[in-house]
Amino acid sequence: MGKDKIEQGQKQCSKCFPPAELTCTPSRVNWSNSSTWCTKNYTGLMVIQNREQHDYLKRELLQTNKYWIGLRKNSSVWMWYGTSRKMESQELWDPNEPNNIKENEDCVEMSIRRNEPERNGKFNDETCSKTKLALQCVFTGFI
Numbered sequence: 001m002g003k004d005k006i007e008q009g010q011k012q013c014s015k016c017f018p019p020a021e022l023t024c025t026p027s028r029v030n031w032s033n034s035s036t037w038c039t040k041n042y043t044g045l046m047v048i049q050n051r052e053q054h055d056y057l058k059r060e061l062l063q064t065n066k067y068w069i070g071l072r073k074n075s076s077v078w079m080w081y082g083t084s085r086k087m088e089s090q091e092l093w094d095p096n097e098p099n100n101i102k103e104n105e106d107c108v109e110m111s112i113r114r115n116e117p118e119r120n121g122k123f124n125d126e127t128c129s130k131t132k133l134a135l136q137c138v139f140t141g142f143i
Contacts, residue, residue, distance in 0.1 A: 023136050031107040035134075070082065092122060094119060095119075097125055098123075105125035110123055
């Protein structure tokens, strides 16, 4: 199912929650381009199915970075893109998030912070035009 570790420039992603493969966009792109790239090459941006997958990503992503995930605001409701699932839990958000501080923060990044364990893996609402790497995970049990 591919290499355990996929290097994209100087960024590195690790193998995702079994049975799956995790990869990143080859360069930093905005949310829309991230979604397009992931859909064209795999199945779409990362949709975290449960707490176990979230915890696995927090442990296994090697690079401290901020990654686009498949969570986006739709009519003031946070929805997992390409599904009908709402983001129900507040516990995965960084403290005081989502805050829409720039008034157009409709996309979500997952922050990997090795030096801040209590904030590692937390979500932040962000302007969709910002450029970041995008997480894409192919869960073989779901495709």
